[in-house]
Amino acid sequence: MDVLVFVLVAALAAVVFFVPLYLLRITPIIYATAVVKMKESRLIDDKKYDELVSSDLEDFPSFFENTDYGKYITEPTYENIERGLLLHEKDLDYEIFDLVPKDLSGVFDYLIKKWDVANLRRVLGGLHAGMPVEEVKEGLVEAGYMYDSIQELSERDMEEVVSALEGTPYDIRAGLEEYKATRNFSFIDLLLKKRMFERVVEEAIWSREKKLKTFNDYLQVLADSLDLNAMLRGKAGRVGADEIRRFLMKFDVDREYEESKDVDEFLVRLKETRYSYLVVDVGEGLDLMELERKIEEQVLRKAKDISTAEAFGLGPVISFLAMKEAEIRNIRLIAKLKEEGVSPEKIREFLLIL
Amino acid sequence: MEPTMGLGYAALGAGIALGLAGAGTAIGLGFSGVAGTGIISEDPRKFGNVLVWNALPQTQMIYGFLMAILIMLGAGLLGGTPREISDTDGLIALGAGIVVGVTGLSGIGQGSICGGGAIASAKRPEVFGQSLVLAVLAETPAIFGVVIAVLMLLSIGFL
Numbered sequence: 001m002d003v004l005v006f007v008l009v010a011a012l013a014a015v016v017f018f019v020p021l022y023l024l025r026i027t028p029i030i031y032a033t034a035v036v037k038m039k040e041s042r043l044i045d046d047k048k049y050d051e052l053v054s055s056d057l058e059d060f061p062s063f064f065e066n067t068d069y070g071k072y073i074t075e076p077t078y079e080n081i082e083r084g085l086l087l088h089e090k091d092l093d094y095e096i097f098d099l100v101p102k103d104l105s106g107v108f109d110y111l112i113k114k115w116d117v118a119n120l121r122r123v124l125g126g127l128h129a130g131m132p133v134e135e136v137k138e139g140l141v142e143a144g145y146m147y148d149s150i151q152e153l154s155e156r157d158m159e160e161v162v163s164a165l166e167g168t169p170y171d172i173r174a175g176l177e178e179y180k181a182t183r184n185f186s187f188i189d190l191l192l193k194k195r196m197f198e199r200v201v202e203e204a205i206w207s208r209e210k211k212l213k214t215f216n217d218y219l220q221v222l223a224d225s226l227d228l229n230a231m232l233r234g235k236a237g238r239v240g241a242d243e244i245r246r247f248l249m250k251f252d253v254d255r256e257y258e259e260s261k262d263v264d265e266f267l268v269r270l271k272e273t274r275y276s277y278l279v280v281d282v283g284e285g286l287d288l289m290e291l292e293r294k295i296e297e298q299v300l301r302k303a304k305d306i307s308t309a310e311a312f313g314l315g316p317v318i319s320f321l322a323m324k325e326a327e328i329r330n331i332r333l334i335a336k337l338k339e340e341g342v343s344p345e346k347i348r349e350f351l352l353i354l
Numbered sequence: 355m356e357p358t359m360g361l362g363y364a365a366l367g368a369g370i371a372l373g374l375a376g377a378g379t380a381i382g383l384g385f386s387g388v389a390g391t392g393i394i395s396e397d398p399r400k401f402g403n404v405l406v407w408n409a410l411p412q413t414q415m416i417y418g419f420l421m422a423i424l425i426m427l428g429a430g431l432l433g434g435t436p437r438e439i440s441d442t443d444g445l446i447a448l449g450a451g452i453v454v455g456v457t458g459l460s461g462i463g464q465g466s467i468c469g470g471g472a473i474a475s476a477k478r479p480e481v482f483g484q485s486l487v488l489a490v491l492a493e494t495p496a497i498f499g500v501v502i503a504v505l506m507l508l509s510i511g512f513l
Contacts, residue, residue: 005366008366008370008452012370012373012374012377015374015377015459016377019377019381019462020381020384023381023384023385027384027388030385030388030389030392030469031388031389031391031392032392033389033392033473034388034389034390034391034392034393034396034469034472034473034476035392035393035395035396037393037473037474037476037477038392038393038396038397038400038473038476038477039396040477041476041477041478311470312469312470
């Protein structure tokens, strides 16, 4: 009988001590899931997009008044809307960074680092376009880890900026060489994205957290889409395989790249490679912008799949971030095309909606 | 009357019934409560909805509490005069407590479903009913547990 009592007490103790330990481990992710799902419920739906696309730029502030964008979009100008979207995205990134469990913050640090890249792009893009320093500075977003130093860099020329970045994670000397030869800013843009992405992948691989399985799967999709866009741009610009290699994270379709005479042929050959899932909907004769949108659509679809496969976890967070990014891209595009007087029907075609 | 081992077993049964079922409820509430706070942080108007989802895993603890009271009443532990209980009856009462306690751990699973249901219905109010049905289904082991425990107590004249 004493044994029976002992077994009962031991079983009770096991439940009382071990189950809460498990609970403590997953509590932060349940909270994060609940918060992002609520945010997700406020994403703009198809009907609202129709309304927005049919409205005038003057109606934008009132359209967004009672939404998450309300305090950011206050004037009916493209400049105000674009700036508001940037600030909203920045605040959201910081909020999500604070929301994810602390043991994963090393990986989700990319939400902060991405603002260093955005600010660097702003400075380098401004130099490329010959924008006045003050205008470039005004466009910077006070975020990231290098905001102050990037502000100082905005007063220098392109070569000085690139050499100042030597020894930092954003060493883009290879991009400058190509840029000088072609005056094509894409080379700098691609290399900056690659540099940021390499660090995220590195962090995710080093962190052996089981929870990161979903994140790693999604990273692979993002890396593939980034490389694919770079390859397509390279193919369209007749950039050789050896040159484009420097801008890619992985180049395992070099034969297909070299042997294809144009973008269409390259796409057909990609359908036989591991990139097939990204080009499944792509037909012939699309321009680069349409191609990129189709690829983004596949990335978004993958993000959504990840979310449904994992009720509590990083899946919903990743999926929300992808959907939010698409929404911000859509609003920015609508505002830009509205300003240019493009018809609602045409605008609808450019939107990224699943 | 000298306390017997049978009385001790019955008392242990009462403790286990409430202890384990209470642990099930508490842990289950950990899931639904955390999900609830996340929802309220984004939209405080959803409090009513969240409250329903947090009430469901409480039932396991109520069953445990009820069973503990029934065992204690049957054993005379409430009201001052403990009964003389044989080892066999005591063990049956202990069994009744265990079955309610262990099936009360279904509160953990139910809490998890309630957490998901709270999130799902906060995002899409139209799925409230369906999610609620799924959460209520998780109650089944606890209900069967109470039925069996009551039958066990009836068999030894505790009720």
